[in-house]
Amino acid sequence: MKSNYIIKLLEKNERLDGRKLDEFREITIEKNPIERAEGSARVKMGKTDIIVGVKLELGTPYPDTPDAGVLRTGAEFNPMAHPEFETGPPGEDATEVARVIDRGIRESETIKVEELCIEEGEKVWMVYVDAYPINHDGNLIDAGSLASLVALNSTRMPKLEEDDKINREELKGSLPINHQPITVTVGKVNGKFLVDPTFEEEKVLETKLSIAVTEEDTVVSMQKSGNGPLSDDDVDKMIDVAVKKSKEIRKLISNGKKTTKSKAKANKSGKSKDGS
Amino acid sequence: MMKTDEKLIIKGKRIDGRKPEDVRKMKMEVGVIPNAEGSALVSFGKTTALASVYGPRPLHPRHLQESDTGLLRYKYDMATFSVDERKRPGPSRREIEISKVSREALEPALFLKKFPRTVVDVFVEILQADGSTRVTAINAASLALADAGVPMRDLVVGLSGGMLDGKIVIDLMGKEDNYCDADIPIAYLPSKKEITLLQMDGRLTPEETKKIVRDVLHASKKVYEKQVEALKKKYSE
Amino acid sequence: MEDDNNDEGKVREITIPGELIGSEKTFKGGYGTYTENGKVFSKFVGILRKKNDYVSVIPLSGVYIPQINDDVIGIVIDVQKFGWTVDINSPWEGFLSLSEGVDEYVDLKKVRMTKYFDLGDIIYTQVLSSRGSDVQLSMESPISRKLRGGTIVKITPNKVPRLIGKKGSMVNMIKDKTGTNIRIGQNGLVWVSGDDISKAVKAIKMVEEKSHVYGLTEEVAEFLG
Numbered sequence: 001m002k003s004n005y006i007i008k009l010l011e012k013n014e015r016l017d018g019r020k021l022d023e024f025r026e027i028t029i030e031k032n033p034i035e036r037a038e039g040s041a042r043v044k045m046g047k048t049d050i051i052v053g054v055k056l057e058l059g060t061p062y063p064d065t066p067d068a069g070v071l072r073t074g075a076e077f078n079p080m081a082h083p084e085f086e087t088g089p090p091g092e093d094a095t096e097v098a099r100v101i102d103r104g105i106r107e108s109e110t111i112k113v114e115e116l117c118i119e120e121g122e123k124v125w126m127v128y129v130d131a132y133p134i135n136h137d138g139n140l141i142d143a144g145s146l147a148s149l150v151a152l153n154s155t156r157m158p159k160l161e162e163d164d165k166i167n168r169e170e171l172k173g174s175l176p177i178n179h180q181p182i183t184v185t186v187g188k189v190n191g192k193f194l195v196d197p198t199f200e201e202e203k204v205l206e207t208k209l210s211i212a213v214t215e216e217d218t219v220v221s222m223q224k225s226g227n228g229p230l231s232d233d234d235v236d237k238m239i240d241v242a243v244k245k246s247k248e249i250r251k252l253i254s255n256g257k258k259t260t261k262s263k264a265k266a267n268k269s270g271k272s273k274d275g276s
Numbered sequence: 277m278m279k280t281d282e283k284l285i286i287k288g289k290r291i292d293g294r295k296p297e298d299v300r301k302m303k304m305e306v307g308v309i310p311n312a313e314g315s316a317l318v319s320f321g322k323t324t325a326l327a328s329v330y331g332p333r334p335l336h337p338r339h340l341q342e343s344d345t346g347l348l349r350y351k352y353d354m355a356t357f358s359v360d361e362r363k364r365p366g367p368s369r370r371e372i373e374i375s376k377v378s379r380e381a382l383e384p385a386l387f388l389k390k391f392p393r394t395v396v397d398v399f400v401e402i403l404q405a406d407g408s409t410r411v412t413a414i415n416a417a418s419l420a421l422a423d424a425g426v427p428m429r430d431l432v433v434g435l436s437g438g439m440l441d442g443k444i445v446i447d448l449m450g451k452e453d454n455y456c457d458a459d460i461p462i463a464y465l466p467s468k469k470e471i472t473l474l475q476m477d478g479r480l481t482p483e484e485t486k487k488i489v490r491d492v493l494h495a496s497k498k499v500y501e502k503q504v505e506a507l508k509k510k511y512s513e
Numbered sequence: 514m515e516d517d518n519n520d521e522g523k524v525r526e527i528t529i530p531g532e533l534i535g536s537e538k539t540f541k542g543g544y545g546t547y548t549e550n551g552k553v554f555s556k557f558v559g560i561l562r563k564k565n566d567y568v569s570v571i572p573l574s575g576v577y578i579p580q581i582n583d584d585v586i587g588i589v590i591d592v593q594k595f596g597w598t599v600d601i602n603s604p605w606e607g608f609l610s611l612s613e614g615v616d617e618y619v620d621l622k623k624v625r626m627t628k629y630f631d632l633g634d635i636i637y638t639q640v641l642s643s644r645g646s647d648v649q650l651s652m653e654s655p656i657s658r659k660l661r662g663g664t665i666v667k668i669t670p671n672k673v674p675r676l677i678g679k680k681g682s683m684v685n686m687i688k689d690k691t692g693t694n695i696r697i698g699q700n701g702l703v704w705v706s707g708d709d710i711s712k713a714v715k716a717i718k719m720v721e722e723k724s725h726v727y728g729l730t731e732e733v734a735e736f737l738g
Binding site for chain 1: 662663664710711714715
């Protein structure tokens with residue numbers, strides 16, 4: 001509907017909402033909005049709004065990694081979030097979002113999965129990361145990845161009782177975390193590159209490339225989405241943008257403090273552990 | 277209902293310090309999802325429900341359309357992380373049943389005759405569950421429908437009551453729900469005095485049952501007042 | 514509702530759905546109300562209007578309901594044999610028949626319907642009739658036409674009068690100061706083309722978001738510079 005005009009503006013390096021091409025919308029991060037989850041976060045990028053919750057359960061490890069915990073990431077295009085989303089099982093777009101979020105966490109080795117092994121080959125912690133878009137105004141991958149990272153950073157381990165019952169009243173420290181990957185999606189249209197596309201902008205993109213980068217500037221995952229082609233020069237430029245923007249976004253999470261509530265709970269669990 | 281040796285009412289106080297007839301701290305906010313025609317976030321203590329409304333909008337496929345009225349669809353869904361043990365995504369039998377009775381609880385409050393061949397979609401996500409989720413969801417749906425400007429006969433208030441350690445209690449939290457003798461969720465059109473959702477499980481005498489229903493209706497006034505306050509807050513600006 | 518400005522500074526009486534307005538003996542219930550057991554109630558979160566014994570409620574939210582002679586903006590979503598289906602941002606799609614859409618004899622054996630209107634075309638059109646789910650559109654009005662280029666902004670339909678302003682004062686100011694051409698559909702779709710579209714769009718969003726603010730006209734004027 002607005003597509004022609006969006007492209008026309010981009011030719012002048014302008015966007016409908018006045019942002020620069022390499023500028024994100026305002027990002028707000030809320031840590032642990034869901035007290036009952038082991039970890040959670042709500043991230044807003046402009047009008048895009050997404051909640052991620054982390055749950056820990058017991059499970060069996062994969063045969064090829066018998067001594068490692070298991071990460072499972074899910075995302076649904078909740079019909080709540082956009083008039084075009086319909087009820088039903090996740091379609092290919094929602095599945096792609098979940099898989100790209102998953103890969104950023106997995107390949108960066110964000111979670112120290114080897115510390116999640118309870119009994120080699122038999123029993124490990126399963127880390128479930130589930131993303132729920134509440135309002136979709138584009139760029140669910142970046143918002144969902146960021147919310148997932150913040151949620152994992154805030155995740156507390158439940159206590160495992162001797163009979164394998166999970167005791168969520170008593171929390172045992174934090175989920176062991178190695179790295180802080182940030183995913184930045186760079187869109188391309190008419191030879192222009194832009195970050196953090198809105199819903200309307202996504203509709204006119206020829207293609208986009210989602211790039212996850214760790215705090216050591218290691219690229220850990222990429223996903224090209226959309227059928228427009230890219231040249232090697234394009235990819236160079238997009239990676240440079242992603243590395244630069246990932247640093248800016250990472251600052252937002254390191255500046256934030258963990259809520260006092262989560263600290264208080266961690267202390268409490270320490271005490272009760274001594275008593276048991 | 278499970279049994280516990282733990283006393284859930286001690287010296288007239290419940291485990292969270294409430295008196296038997298007290299409703300938990302309520303939070304209600306209208307207009308939280310920009311894409312939706314109407315939306316609301318409602319919490320009773322830790323139980324939190326988010327509702328969005330789309331429509332009335334054209335209903336597809338056409339064979340579902342009714343030529344003399346608009347339809348209401350209601351989807352109650354629990355987020356995987358809303359409960360202790362992760363819930364599997366996708367609708368469970370429990371969620372399908374709750375969606376049905378909740379839709380029927382809202383239908384008497386809506387004027388949809390003037391919207392033939394359309395649908396009003398209500399989506400409710402339980403973000404955090406600590407008892408009484410279906411009635412919390414109904415409060416969120418009521419506010420979201422009013423916010424969407426769907427013509428209504430009345431608001432719809434939801435509240436639960438039950439019997440715990442021989443005492444009638446209002447607005448059961450998760451632990452109380454697990455160990456109570458009975459649990460009765462109710463939806464009510466306050467200015468019409470019509471009960472539109474009524475379920476019960478547990479063991480009660482007929483007299484106790486009747487008394488709990490009346491006590492819940494009495495306490496629902498506070499829920500109604502909170503809904504009115506939330507709507508006026510958004511719209512009197 | 515173009516006299517909304519008159520309400521500024523006054524306390525508006527807001528009704529809630531199901532709220533009792535009065536007895537049928539004293540009041541005659543108009544738009545936005547219903548009568549049950551001799552009593553008049555509100556159907557909406559809205560503003561209560563009383564005139565002599567007549568009461569009505571003006572809803573503060575809601576989807577666009579097509580009314581005869583409304584100028585609306587629509588998007589062609591289906592090309593049919595003898596007309597076009599148009600999304601008019603309302604509970605129902607509108608239908609523009611060939612005879613209401615085209616002012617000349619059309620030999621369908623020789624020309625294709627898409628010569629006139631094709632999928633995705635944006636049109637400024639008028640509601641010819643609206644009965645239940647049947648909404649007929651027409652291009653007969655002299656101001657109806659296909660809208661080319663430009664961009665579409667969506668606003669809440671009941672903010673449309675505010676965007677128009679008294680006798681068009683608000684929209685004319687935005688047009689003048691941004692060098693744009695603006696068409697406002699009663700259905701909440703607004704088309705903008707011309708010079709500084711971005712600025713005009715921002716001003717339109719400002720009117721929508723701050724429609725309740727006292728002195729809005731001055732604020733928008735200041736923004737536009």
